[in-house]
Amino acid sequence: MGTILEGIRILDLTRVLAGPWATQNLADLGAEVIKIERPGQGDDTRTWGPPFLKDREGRDTADAAYFLAANRGKKSVTLDIASAEGQALARRLAAACDVVVENFKVGDLARYGLDYASLRAGHEGLVYCSITGFGQDGPYRDRPGYDFMIQGLGGLMSVTGERDDLPGGGPQKVGVAVADLFTGMYAASAIVAALLHRERTGEGQHIDIALLDAQVAMLANLSAAYLASGRVPGRMGNAHQAIVPYQVFRAADGFLIVAVGNDGQFARFCEVAGLEPLATDARYARNPGRVAHREELVATIAGRLATRPAAEWLAALEAAQVPCGPINDLAQVFADPQVIHRGMVASLPHPGAGEVRVVANPVRFSATPARSLRAPPRLGEHTDEILGNLLGLEAAGLEDLRARKVI
Secondary structure (H helix, E strand, O other): OOOOOOOEEEEEEEOOOHHHHHHHHHHHOOOOEEEEEEOOOOOHHHHHHOOOOEEEOEEEEEEEHHHOOOOOEEEEOOOOOOOHEEEEEEHHHHHHHOOEOOOHHHOOHHOOOOOHHHHHOOOOOOOEEEOOOOOOOOOOOOOOOHHHHHHHHHHHHOOOEEOOOOOEEEOOOOOOOHHHHHHHHHHHEEEEHHHHHHHHOOOEEEEEHHHHHHHHHHHHHHHHHHHHOOOOOOOOOOOOOOOOEEEEEEEOEEEEEOOOOOOOHHHHHHHHHHHHHHHOOOOOOOOOHHOOHHHHHHHHHHHOOOOOOOHHHHHHHHHOOEEEOOOOOOOHHHHOOHHOOOOEEEEEEEOOOOOEEOOOOOOOOOOOOOOOOOOOOOOOOHHHHHHHHHHHHHHHHHHHHHHHHOO
């Protein structure tokens, strides 16, 4: 059974997270991804630990867990693109690829003849994706962009965190680098769309993806609400801007989430909680009223939920089909029967560690599976394979390049 992108070859000139996240998703869909890394150093995230992958004897390897998160399914080629010979090899690799993905500063790759204009000259079908903090144009184009600062600049931190007037109030970043991750997902979908366009027309194109643009776009309903009303949304902690009750509550022994999405669910919630009068109270029967009277309603619900253990509430609410859930740590997540059933952890053979466990791709196709078949590569693991088989370099030539640290 084939994969959707089988036969597509990608030259991956990215590092850290946004770019590698995009190319990892394309590798899961069956593309051959050739990751170019600096000789002797590799992707910055190889050293972003601990924790590090353990070898068969339990010793740390050279690869941090961070690197493993975004590089499964790829082939690693070490190549010094700051050297003239390295640049020539990179251009030959690009000519043999369908897609180039890069996240260098604007204009940097033009010095090496690896920019879109240079590569497209002999390869009109090339799909070339540039990922930067702020895009290829505009007043911020030359600034470096990092996820944390983009979360702040792009508005996400203004709506993330507890209200300023409550204990612990103030802006918070999200616990993972969502600006990078969303940008990577936008890039992957754009690349697939550009490949479809090429299939129809024969023409490639340049894709310009910016972290800031992706961050602004992912604010979704909050951006739409501001554009429609002119009102700036604030931080609501774990509460929802437009739905009540839809937040975290403290039970007698811990926390739980109640996510009432409509008036019928609210009536069922009130029945389970022993708060039936609230369901017929004109202030609370419909969601707009519950939002308008948020403070007093939430206080009443909080007092009631604090009287019983979380597991009892969760069982009763689930039985009544009221959306709810626990707040799991990652050990609980990966022990969850639904997560196990869905196969969200894959074990892949690894030459240094024996095997490595990775998170599987979450997409389920009925005919062309997204699958992780190759462990994240060791630094330079596929250099000889790619330069020998794809570019035809002989063993002696490879050894000469290696001795001169071009590869």
